[in-house]
Amino acid sequence: MxxxxxxxxxxxxxxxxxxxxxxxxxxxxxxxxxxxxxxxxxKDGIAVYDHMRMKGKHGGKGKPFFDARVGADYYFKDKEWRHLERVIDRDNNLYVEIIKDMKTGEIIKEDRGPLTDHQGHGPNRVGPS
Ligand SMILES: [Zn+2]
Known part of the structure; x- marks a missing residue:
């Protein structure tokens, strides 16, 4: 895109x-x-809107071991607002991504698994960080 x-x-x-x-x-x-x-x-078709973001770092150095985002994302492709929850927990090698329809609360996508499965094609997003 x-x-x-x-x-x-x-x-x-x-x-x-x-x-x-x-x-x-x-x-x-x-x-x-x-x-x-x-x-x-x-760019990339996703606007980040009103996000909550949490990050944890060991001793304030290096990559955050914990990175969570909860908020509303506008998906231009579908012309819909989606509720997004994404947690990256490097300590526990865990990746969770849940996308819900904001209106109905219906889960559109649910993705849980080892973080190592997601490396190399991680989120490439535009927005406040
Ligand atoms: Zn108008």
Missing amino acids: NTDYQVSKCKKCGATLSEPKNEQRTPCPVCGEMGRIHEETL
Whole structure:
């Protein structure tokens, strides 16, 4: 996925909108306004929104042994908000990823297993860290 997405707010009603950057803009789905307030440009199709993040390090050095994220992610591909929980626990070689539908609470993806299975193709995300 190399499409650049533009995340912006509707000038009129303030709805948060995400649109492919290089494509022609469409009117706001809420109020029909064409004007936007631009906030940031994101890559890789995932916006990180309102995340909680926890990290643990041994003695404050090296890679964190514990890394957890809980929050809402907007998946441009599906045009849906998803609830995401991801825990990386290096001490226990554990990886957990749970993605739920924000509206129904239905689990879309549940992935648990040894962390070593996930190395080399880990999360490549854009957002606050
Ligand atoms: Zn609007």
